[in-house]
Each structure stands twice: as C-alpha cells, then as structure tokens.
Amino acid sequence: MLIDGSKMEGGGQVVRVASAISALLGISIRINKIRAGRSKPGLAAQHAAGLKLVAALCSGVLQDCKIGSDSILLEPRKISSGTSFMADAVTAGSCTLLLQSVLPCCVVRDDERAIHVVLRGGTNVAFSPPIDYTIHVALPLMRRLTGMEASVSLKRRGFFPRGGGEITLTVSPKERLAAFRMLERGDVVELQGIVLGSEQTLKELQSSLLQTLREEPALGNLSLQLSQEVIAASVSSAAVVIWAKTEGGCVLGASALSEKRVNPHQLAGQAVESLRESLSHGGCVDEHMQDQANSFASSCA
Incomplete structure (x- = not known):
C-alpha cells in the first residue's frame, strides 16, 4: 500500500x-x-x-x-x-x-x-x-x-x-x-492539573491558572485539583497541563509549554484557552x- x-x-x-x-x-x-x-x-x-x-x-x-x-x-x-x-x-x-x-x-x-x-x-x-x-x-x-x-x-x-x-x-x-x-459527553464535573517550573515560577503559575479559570464561564464554578513539581533551575522550561472529566466518563486535556522565557500569566491563559476550545466543540475527545x-x-x- x-x-x-x-x-x-x-x-x-x-x-x-x-x-x-x-x-x-x-x-x-x-x-x-x-x-x-x-x-x-x-x-x-x-x-x-x-x-x-x-x-x-x-x-x-x-x-x-x-x-x-x-x-x-x-x-x-x-x-x-x-x-x-x-x-x-x-x-x-x-x-x-x-x-x-x-x-x-x-x-x-x-x-x-x-x-x-x-x-x-x-x-x-x-x-x-x-x-x-x-x-x-x-x-x-x-x-x-x-x-x-x-x-x-x-x-x-x-x-x-x-x-x-x-x-x-x-x-x-x-x-x-x-x-x-462515545456519543454523550455530559457536563464537566471535575478539573485536575499539574504545573512544572522553578519554585518562583510555580507560585506565579498557580496564581495565574486559578485566576484565569475563575474568569472562564464554563469552568469558573469548579474547583481545581492541582499538583506542582519543581524542576531544576538549569532547565528554562515551564509547563501547565490540565484536564477535565465529564458526566459521560470523557476526559479532555490541554497543555501549554514555555521553553525559554516564562510568562506565567500567558502560559496559564494558553492552557485554559486550549481546554475551552476543546470543550466548545462538543466532542467527547480533544x-x-x-x-x-x-x-x-x-x-x-
């Protein structure tokens, strides 16, 4: 073939x-x-x-x-x-x-x-x-x-x-x-995520992520179960990964990554926007x- x-x-x-x-x-x-x-x-x-x-x-x-x-x-x-x-x-x-x-x-x-x-x-x-x-x-x-x-x-x-x-x-x-x-997605019932970065970056990332989610109509009423992981100072990267679980048993995820200069607010916004787009399509998977x-x-x- x-x-x-x-x-x-x-x-x-x-x-x-x-x-x-x-x-x-x-x-x-x-x-x-x-x-x-x-x-x-x-x-x-x-x-x-x-x-x-x-x-x-x-x-x-x-x-x-x-x-x-x-x-x-x-x-x-x-x-x-x-x-x-x-x-x-x-x-x-x-x-x-x-x-x-x-x-x-x-x-x-x-x-x-x-x-x-x-x-x-x-x-x-x-x-x-x-x-x-x-x-x-x-x-x-x-x-x-x-x-x-x-x-x-x-x-x-x-x-x-x-x-x-x-x-x-x-x-x-x-x-x-x-x-x-997979035909019925249902409403989002749970939000989870992880942030990766230096100790200072993690504090700013977490704050930015929570603030951005609060401003998102479809997700703002849900609490976020968030874990953190400190990465070596020699690594310039930082990352956000979030995922939403729904009534129908679906899981949709989104992420954002910075490999150079980190802007925590921008990184958090990219991840939330990506998840919002996936949810807005109405499908069961991202x-x-x-x-x-x-x-x-x-x-x-």
Missing part, C-alpha cells in the same frame, strides 16, 4: 498511525513525501526510532529508515513474542510520540505475557502531548473504553534541548480490544485523542 505522507498537515502523525496499523493488520506499506509539510522534511530522530521499534515489534523488514529520508518501506511479519524493548530518540525527540507509534502494537497479540518498553527522549517538549497528558488523559480513557491494560511510569523528565527523559510502558496484551462508542483513538480502531471487536 502506497501512502502519501504530505496529506493533512504533512507531519509525522501520518508515519506513526500508518506504521502502527501496518503492523497490526500485516499490510506492507511504502510512505512517500514524509513530513513534506515541515520546514525540515523527512524523518527526524524520533520518527526513525519509532519506526525501528515498530519493525522490531512486528518482526518486520524496514528499508530506507534514516534521518532525513522522505520515503520508507515497512513489511510487517508476525507480532514479536519478545517482552522487553527499547527506543531512544537520542535528542529531545518526544517520548509520547514514540509511545503513540508502539502502543497499538503492544496491546494486541496472542502472547499474554506483559511487555515492557523503555522510551527515552523528551517528556515535555513542543509539538507533542506532554507525558502528563498521556498518564492522566490518554491511557485512562483508552483503558475505560477498550479494556486495554497499559500503564506508564515516569523515571525522569526530559526537556528541550537536552532531552534525557525516560518512561517505561507496561502492557498486558489481549487478543482483541473491546469495541467502543484533538490529540482523536488521532490516538484511530490507531486502535482496527483492533477492536
């Missing part, structure tokens, strides 16, 4: 979703024009690491997978019976995007032994869901909907430009996931979860 990697936004999501479905269904794919919509087209380190891990998980043949390549061939074979895997983006390439590539290949297979996958790179970096979103939004939602047994432990955070983060994905596979329907859910559709009964 030939896939045009320039479609939609022309980014790496085409590669992640296509390779995962290829491995699950046993269909060979050739992806051309990889990341044609980006300023630096072709595979980056994170995409190459993800493809190599997918190939290992499906005992597949992978050709032309190198940094900068705009075309790859993946010929999947049998899902591997291995139980321990590792991928390293080397740079601050996103751990959570690596996880999106490989999780569908781990949750469905005949062997019921638990699988452990170590992923290294950036855990809170631009243009990708933060690890906190994966832990508190994506995985709980997919567990509830499909019955998958998967969890992620965070060993070490990684920020731009050094990376160095590490997470471990643990999965107890199933032969098939349960089919799911924009990040839409892509991730699609990768599991082919494995549901």
Whole structure:
C-alpha cells in the first residue's frame, strides 16, 4: 500500500498511525513525501526510532529508515513474542510520540505475557502531548473504553534541548480490544492539573491558572485539583497541563509549554484557552485523542 505522507498537515502523525496499523493488520506499506509539510522534511530522530521499534515489534523488514529520508518501506511479519524493548530518540525527540507509534502494537497479540518498553527522549517538549497528558488523559480513557491494560511510569523528565527523559510502558496484551462508542459527553464535573517550573515560577503559575479559570464561564464554578513539581533551575522550561472529566466518563486535556522565557500569566491563559476550545466543540475527545483513538480502531471487536 502506497501512502502519501504530505496529506493533512504533512507531519509525522501520518508515519506513526500508518506504521502502527501496518503492523497490526500485516499490510506492507511504502510512505512517500514524509513530513513534506515541515520546514525540515523527512524523518527526524524520533520518527526513525519509532519506526525501528515498530519493525522490531512486528518482526518486520524496514528499508530506507534514516534521518532525513522522505520515503520508507515497512513489511510487517508476525507480532514479536519478545517482552522487553527499547527506543531512544537520542535528542529531545518526544517520548509520547514514540509511545503513540508502539502502543497499538503492544496491546494486541496472542502472547499474554506483559511487555515492557523503555522510551527515552523528551517528556515535555513542543509539538507533542506532554507525558502528563498521556498518564492522566490518554491511557485512562483508552483503558475505560477498550479494556486495554497499559500503564506508564515516569523515571525522569526530559526537556528541550537536552532531552534525557525516560518512561517505561507496561502492557498486558489481549487478543482483541473491546469495541467502543462515545456519543454523550455530559457536563464537566471535575478539573485536575499539574504545573512544572522553578519554585518562583510555580507560585506565579498557580496564581495565574486559578485566576484565569475563575474568569472562564464554563469552568469558573469548579474547583481545581492541582499538583506542582519543581524542576531544576538549569532547565528554562515551564509547563501547565490540565484536564477535565465529564458526566459521560470523557476526559479532555490541554497543555501549554514555555521553553525559554516564562510568562506565567500567558502560559496559564494558553492552557485554559486550549481546554475551552476543546470543550466548545462538543466532542467527547480533544484533538490529540482523536488521532490516538484511530490507531486502535482496527483492533477492536
């Protein structure tokens, strides 16, 4: 099957979703024009690491997978019976995007032994869901909907430009996931979140976040369960991750990240505005979860 990697936004999501479905269904794919919509087209380190891990998980043949390549061939074979895997983006390439590539290949297979996958790179970096979103939004939602047994432990955070983060994905596979329907979202009943930054930044972030939420009509009457985490002074990043739980069992998340000079009020405003937009659309999932859910559709009964 030939896939045009320039479609939609022309980014790496085409590669992640296509390779995962290829491995699950046993269909060979050739992806051309990889990341044609980006300023630096072709595979980056994170995409190459993800493809190599997918190939290992499906005992597949992978050709032309190198940094900068705009075309790859993946010929999947049998899902591997291995139980321990590792991928390293080397740079601050996103751990959570690596996880999106490989999780569908781990949750469905005949062997019921638990699988452990170590992923290294950036855990809170631009243009990708933060690890906190994966832990508190994506995985709980997919567990509830499909019955998958998967969890992620965070060993070490990684920020731009050094990376160095590490997470471990643990999965107890199933032969098939349960089919799911999400039609009724219901009202928001609970708000939770986490803020990351220096000690001084955390105080300002928390204050700004609470103030911004109070000014938001759809969320202002809800209390926020907020946790904080101090990060090293040598790291210039700061982050906000918030998520809303609804009457219908849905979880929608949003985040904002600063990798240089931090403006706490602006950062808090970006996160709240992103969540407000997701809620205003009336859907049961946010924009990040839409892509991730699609990768599991082919494995549901």
